[in-house]
Amino acid sequence: MRRASRPNSYTGSPLDRASNRRDDAAFLAAALADGETLYVPVWRAKSLLRSVETGTPEAVLLTTLAAAAVGIEQRPHAFLGVWNGRAVFALDLSDEDDPAPLFAELGRVEFTDLRQVAGQLDASEASVLAHARGLMHWRTRNLFCGVCGSQCAPRSGGHSMVCPKCSAVHFPRTDPAVIMLVSHTDAEGVERCLLAHSHRFPMVKMYSTLAGFVEPGESLEEAVAREVFEEAGVRVRDVTYHSSQPWPFPSSIMLGFYAVADDAALTVDSEELMDARWFTRDEIRNIDALGLRLPRIDSIARRLIEDWVE
Template sequence: MILPRAPNAYTRSPLDRVSSKRDDAAFVAARLADPTSLFVPVWQAKSLLRGVAAGAPEAVLLTLEAAVALGVETLPHALLGLWGDRAVFALDLSTETDPLPALAGFGDVSFTDLRQVAGLLPPAEASVLAHARGLMHWRTRHRFCGACGAVCEPRSAGNVMVCIGCGAQHFPRTDPAVIMLVTCRAGGEERGLLAHSHRFPLVKMYSTLAGFVEPGESLEEAVAREVYEEVGVRVRDVRYHSSQPWPFPSSIMLGFYAEADDPTLTVDPEELKDAQWFTRAQMRDFESLGLRLPRVDSIARRLIEDWLEAGP
C-alpha cells in the first residue's frame, strides 16, 4: 500500500472554523468590528498577492481599516474562522470593475489565479486563500433559490444562504471527484497510466484519470467506471491514498490507486486526446519524452510522485 509522503496542497489550514459561533450575531459583529481581524479579498475568482512577478508570491490580507474603506458592509463577506486569536473573513470584490486603485497602499499587488502560485506559497496561506475562493464562488452562484427562484440572503456569518420566499436553506456545495493512478504489471515491469485530456492547457501534459462521482455510487465504483469509460480498462484492488480540496471551482478530489491485469487501451476520443502506459524510469525523466507531468500543487502529481518513490 502506498501512503502519502506529505500533505497535499490546500490541506494545511491554520483556521479554527468556529462553526458553533457562526449563528452568534454578537460574536460575528464583534469580530467584524475588531481592528485585529483580517480579510481575504477575492476578485473574479482571483486572490490578492504581492511578489508574483519576482517569483516570491505572498498572500495579502486586508486590515479592518482597508476592508471598511472598500465597503465591507455592502460587499459579500463570510467568516472563515479564527487564525489564532484573529478572525479571518472572506471579502468578495467581484462587483468592482478594478479594485486595485483602492489597494494602492499595499504596494505592488495583483489579483492572480491561485493555481499559478500555490506551490510557492506557505501551505497555511494557500489553504486560507483556497477556502476564501471556494466559499465566495459558491456565494455568487446561489443568490437565488433553486427551489422557487426567490432571492437568497446570507446567514450563519455568510456560510448559509436562506431563501426569503420559501425559507429553503442552501449550504456550500462540494462536488466529489475521484482521481486515480492505474498501474499494470503485465509484461514484467510495472507501468502507470497517464492521459492527455482535451481540457489540459498544455499540449504535452499527461496526468492521471479523474471523474465525478455519480448519485448512488461508491467511490470505488466511480474509480472503476471512470477508468473503463475513458480507456476501456477493467481495474481491481482500488486503494485510497488521500484527498485534496480543489475549489476551482468547487470540488474535493479523492485520490486512489488501482490495478489492471490487461493493459489494452481503448481511448474514448471525446474524453481524451491520448493515453499511454509509462514506466517509472520514463516518468522520472518525462521531459526527455517531450512531455510534462501535472502541476506540483495537484493531487495527481502527488499520486505519481508517491508511486515513483515506492518502486525501483
C-alpha cells in the same frame, strides 16, 4: 491504503473554523468591529498577493480599517474562522471592474490565480486563500433560491443562504471527484502506470492521471472503476485510497486512489481523451526526454504520480 508522502497543496489550514460561532450574532458583530480582524480579498476567483513577480508571493490580508475603506458591509463576506486568536473573513470584490485603485496604498499588489503561484506560496496561506476562493465562488453564484427563484439572504456567517419566501436553506456545494493512478505489471514483472492527455488540458504535451466526478448512488470505488473503463477501456481492481485535496477551481474535492489493471489493452474514448499510454518509472523520471509534461506541482495528480514513482 498507501499513505501520501506529504500533505497535498491547499490542505493543512491553520484556521479553527469555529463553526459553533457562525450563528452567534453578537460574536460576528464584535469580530467585524474588531481592529485585529483579518479579511481575505477575492476578486473574480483571484487572490490578492504581493511579490508575485519575484517568485516569492505572499498573501495580502486586510485589517478591519482597510476592509471598511472598501465597504465590507455592502459586499459579500463570510466568516472563515479564527487564526491565532484573530477572526478571519472572506471579502468578495467581484463587482469592481478594476479593484486596483482600492489598494493603491498597499504598494505593488495584484489579484492572481492561486494556481499560477503553485509551490511558491506559504502552505498555510495557500489553504486559507483556497478556502476563501471556494466559499465566495459558491456565495456569488447562489443568490437566488433554486426552489422558488426568490432572492436569498446570507445566514450562519455566510455559510448558508436562506430563501425568505419558501424558507429553503441552501448550503455550500462541493463536488466529489475521484482521481486515480492505474498500474499494470506485465509478464516480465515490469510495472507501468496509465497516464492520458485530455482535450481539456491547456498544454498539448501534458499527461496526467484519469479523473471524473462521482455520480448519484455510486461509491467512490465504483466511480474509480467506471471512469477508468469509460475513458480507457480498462477494468481495475484493488482500488485503494491515497489522499484527498480541496480543489476550489471552482468547487471540487479530489479523492485520490490507486488501482490495478490485469490487462494493459486500451480502448480510448476519443471524446474524452486525445491519447492514453503506459509509462515505466524510468520514463516518468525522464519525462522531458519524451517531450512530455506532468501535471502541475500543486495537483493531487502530480502527488499520485510522484508517490508511485518513488
